[in-house]
Amino acid sequence: MKKILIVDDEPNIVMTLEYAFKKQDFEVYIARDGSEALKILKKDVPDVILLDIMMPNVDGYQTLKFIKEQASLKNTKVVFLTAKNKASDIEKGLKLGADKYLLKPFSVKKIVSEILELLN
Amino acid sequence: MSNYSLFIIIIIYLAILFYIAFIAEKNAKSKWVNNPYIYTLSLAVYCSAWTYYGSIGIAANSGMQFLPIYLGPVIAAPLWIIVLRKIIRISKQHKISSIADFISLRYGNNRFIGALVTVVCLVGIVPYISLQLKAVSETFEIMVDETSYISKSIWDDSTFYIAVLLAVFATFFGTQATDASEKHRGIVASVAFESVLKLAFFLVIGFYVTFYLFDGTTDIYDRISTVESFKSLSTFGDIGNGFNWFFMIMLSFLAIFLLPRQFQVSVLENNREKYLKQAIWLFPLYLLLFNVFVIFIAWAGKLSFSNDVNAEYYTLLLPLQQDNTVLALLVFLGGFSAVISMVVVSTLALSTMVSNNLIIPYGFLDKFSKSQPEKNAKYIKVIRRVSIFSIIILAYFFYVSFSKALSLYSIGLISFVIIAQLAPSFFIGIFWNRGSSRATKVGIIAGFLTTLYTLVLPFVMQVLTGTSEFSDYGLFHIEALRPSALFGIDFLSPPAHAFFWSLSINTLLYLTVSLMFKGNYRERNYAEMFVDSKNYASLQDSALVWKGEAYVSDIKNVLNRFLGEQRAQRALSIFFTKYKLPQDTQLADARLINFSEKLLTGSIGSSSAKILISSVVKEEQISLVEVLKILEESKETIASNKLLKEKSDELQHLTNRLKNANDELILKDQQKDEFLDTVAHELKTPITGIRAATELIMEDADMPAEVKAQFLSNILQDSDRLSRLIHNILDFEKLETGRQELDMRQHDIKVTIEKAINGVSQIAAKKHIKIVTKNPHKCKLNYDEDRIIQVLTNLLSNAIKFCEPNTGRIVVDYKLGNASIEVLVSDNGRGISDKDIDFIFDKFYQTSDQNTIKPQGSGLGLAISRQIIKKHHGKIWVKNNQKSGVTFGFKLPFD
DSSP: OOEEEEEOSOHHHHHHHHHHHHHTTOEEEEESSHHHHHHHHHHOOOSEEEEOSSOSSSOHHHHHHHHHHOGGGTTOEEEEEESOOOHHHHHHHHHTTOSEEEESSOOHHHHHHHHHHHHO | OOHHHHHHHHHHHHHHHHHHHHHHHHTTTSTTTSSHHHHHHHHGGGOOHIIIIIHHHHHHHHSGGGTHHHHHHHHHHHHTTTHHHHHHHHHHHHTOOSHHHHHHHHTTSOHHHHHHHHHHHHHHHHHHHHHHHHHHHHHHHHHHTOTTOOOSSGGGOHHHHHHHHHHHHHHHHHSSSSOTTSOOHHHHHHHHHHHHHHHHHHHHHHHIIIIIISSHHHHHHHHHTTSTTHHHHHSOOSHHHHHHHHHHHHHHHHHHHHSHHHHIIIIITOOOTTHHHHHHHHHHHHHHHHHHTHHHHHHHHHHHSOTTSOGGGHHHHHHHHTTOHHHHHHHHHHHHHHHHHHHHHHHHHHHHHIIIIIIIIIIIHHHHHHSOHHHHHHHHHHHHHHHHHHHHHHHHHHHHHHTTTOOHHHHHHHHHHHHHTTHIIIIIHHHOTTOOHHHHHHHHHHHHHHHIIIIIHHHHHHHHHSSOHHHHHOGGGOGGGOTTSGGGOOSSOHHHHHHHHHHHHHHHHHHHHHHHSOOOHHHHHHHHHHHTOTTHHHHHHHOOOOOOBEEHHHHHHHHHHHHOHHHHHHHHHHHHHHTTOOTTOOEEOHHHHHHHHHHHHHHHOHHHHHHHHHHHSBOSOOOHHHHHHHHHHHHHHHHHHHHHHHHHHHHHHHHHHHHHHHHHHHHHHHHHHHHHHHHHHHHHHHHHHHHHHHHHHHHOTTOOHHHHHHHHHHHHHHHHHHHHHHHHHHHHHHHHHTOOOOOOEEEEHHHHHHHHHHHHHHHHHHHTOEEEEOOOOOOEEEEOHHHHHHHHHHHHHHHHHHSOTTTOEEEEEEEEOSSEEEEEEEEOSOOOOHHHHTTTTSTTOOOSSOOSSOOOOOSOHHHHHHHHHHHTTOEEEEEEOSSSSEEEEEEEEOO
């Protein structure tokens, strides 16, 4: 069973993603901001992380940097899911080492298929 | 011979002279008028009645002493080639019109020197003219044999009428042209004619006496050698007499250059320099011929008459004794010729000096500069004519007053000595460039005074007191101050003595002062031109150090006044052509200034010309008014600079403001971008939720009912959030841009607070949070109630948000200040971290440690609150409480 960590501070959004990935037999972890995500990542190693950028406390960029530093997480794919759609933002995200950069608002079906594609 | 017939003969003779002068004027360019012989004969104006009659008197009484007066010119003649040529050249270049002009120009066109020379000449020459009148008068009396007749008034004195006739003649031919430097052909021709006559008649009488009355020279010599006084009459005498000779020769040497009439004919009336070549041998020859028979006539007269007869008139008395009236008449006419030529030329020269160097520069210049050219020319002519008449009349009265004491010889010598005072400044000046104007003034005045003391004063005293006490014992009876034996030099004749002292003092002072004081730049330039006359033509145009400016139009105006428009125009166009300047040149240069001065010099003398030209030329002397004007101008410049600086500063200020505004705009633009970004992000979040939930509900038919309900609830929540967000954004925008007007009315703050609490009571109740108000008092003031409720709701919502459920407690209080009311909302929540507290009122700012459940804020609540309070001219703030929680407060002013 694949493991996914969803990091987002918007509960309503998280709720939809959680429902969709659970349906695809993912084990779903949820973090409401970067610091929560880091706590989880110390214990578990997800196959993929869906990461928002604009979050309180520790934001998406900082979280990604942490992930890249962890040897245990070197096989974990990281996908940004954010409303920040400027070209400079996208470039910055990919440069930091994100595997994919997906934009809000999104089609749940599309997100799921993108994640599945990435994991295969 | 009768009184009237002689007078008629005189009239006829004068008419002939008029006619000759007239013809000469008419044919001014003819060879008959322009030749070296006419020039040489005109120089013989030197031989006046003094020569014609006086020499014989001297020869008869004092022997050979008449000779030095002619030896001087004879010695001078060869030097003419060097000296006179130079003087002629300079005079022509500068359009010199008199010796006064010449000297004053040499010393920088000095007006005072011109006047001084004129005065010296007048004092020297007027008695000399009266001497001529005396000769006419006396010979007239001899001719008509009226020795017993004493004229009772001037109206029946024939001399007076003769003087007037001479004045008319001089006036008529002397003032034809305004330009005194123009040639007087008529006068020169008549003078030459007179010179021929006087020599011819003198030779005739010489022959008559020597060979008709006596048996030739040997006969006369033999007879006279028996007379006891013969030795003194035929030898040079002792060493003292030798000095006398020396000084007399020197005196006449100077006189041939300096006498105004000599300067007039030799320099001013000279047409060509080459005439000098003939003159240098012909003129001495003329003098020699004149003196051949003097001694014999004198001896013959001495042998024929007793000692009480005036020896000066032997030439007349000898033929009359023989009843040879015709011969006597010829002799009379010869003498009359000598008188006419001397009087006419002298008065002409003097009148030019008087008008150009005395009257015009000292009084008439202003008048001239204002009036018309024709009038000016007329004025100048009138001044000259009046001068001529005045001089002759003056001479006549001098003759009437002093006639008894006058002797042709003595007065002639006094004249010479006075005129000789011009010698140092004249001769040294043209060869030595250091000679200065100050030295000239000092020298001439000192020499002149010395002459007056040693020569004129004794004569005058003797006439006035009738005794020779003054000349015998000196001033205050001081031996050393005896006028004729100053400081013990008593072996000279009075003229030689006076000449020695005056000229020594004059020369010494001239040299000393010249060496002591340098002249000014102008003076030195003229000095250079006079001294270095070889390179003179080139020098003269460029040498003038001239700092100033003048306009051709101004100079032309001046020239117009004196030359008339046509002549001025012609002269200027010749000038421009010569120097290859455009005819419409505006600014005059030094050359034009010089040229114009020269043009005017002929009409009004050099010093007047200088004054006139300087009146339109701004030279180095700057008047106070001009200085003030310059200062004014520079002040204006300073002022305009200041203005410019102010403008520049203003512009700089504007630029800065513009730059600041631009920076601000850029910042605002950035802020706007950020704001839009944030707004977009904030809008996307609920939309994302709605989009995703809706998709799931639609796609997933198997969705459990409770999940579906949750999603639908979420969608509703997000929609509310979205609409709230949009509302707030627009509200904030309205407040921030100032488009939102406040509805200011009087309200009770207590009521308003209650309304706000009521609005949030439900949410508070949900979290079991207590909201209490402390102040029971009413407080009315003006504010927009809805907006204040909005602020209070924001603050209360925030407080609820951050308070723990159940234990949360919110206190709303308000206090009255002097001019405002202060409303405080405090809670017992977690408070705000220090890093957030400064940004809490910024839009879309959200604290970093929010509750696990996302607060339902738009992120604009506090930003909007701040805007509202700002619009009420109030203040909003926040601070953490000491124990726990945070207090928000705001102040509203009463007005």
